[in-house]
Amino acid sequence: DSGVTQTPKHLITATGQRVTLRCSPRSGDLSVYWYQQSLDQGLQFLIQYYNGEERAKGNILERFSAQQFPDLHSELNLSSLELGDSALYFCASSAGGLASYNEQFFGPGTRLTVL
């Protein structure tokens, strides 16, 4: 158990809908990262937040957005969903930001299925 929790574990929805994925980092960790794992694209970095502020952006679509709240949990919002958004979405957390290496600890993921 990494200490990172993600809810829900599974999510089934329809095209065009909007969903919110939630992540609670390990106690004391200030950084949260979101990744998407799909058969087509593999495991890709989406976005990073550090202590409430966006710090790094990867291959995140404009239809997707994220935020980190004062209690450090994070939410990933996916809107206008398409079939191709079906994937496993991972959250990871680490103690620090970008200035030095901090090991990332991954949650178990949320499996999103878009029908």
Add this chain to the structure above:
Amino acid sequence: AQSVTQPDIHITVSEGASLELRCNYSYGATPYLFWYVQSPGQGLQLLLKYFSGDTLVQGIKGFEAEFKRSQSSFNLRKPSVHWSDAAEYFCAVALSGGSYIPTFGRGTSLIVHP
């Protein structure tokens, strides 16, 4: 941009046999290198990492990896595989002096026969 290639999609070994998973990276300088393991239904767990220094790196669960600059490789090895090692293994690279956010390979699925 850096990239990482894992040429083997699946590897099948017998329990007790040795294992080597291949990883090649493409980057002008020496990147930071990582190996992660993903067990079914779980997130990724860091096995080991290489930043600099000794090119043979020891990790958790009895794994080791060797950085070979001349071959742009960072292969993962284990002398004797256990059935519990069956999982997906990901090699990853990150820019040295950069954000430390890894770029992942497509993964190698390890199947262990009894």
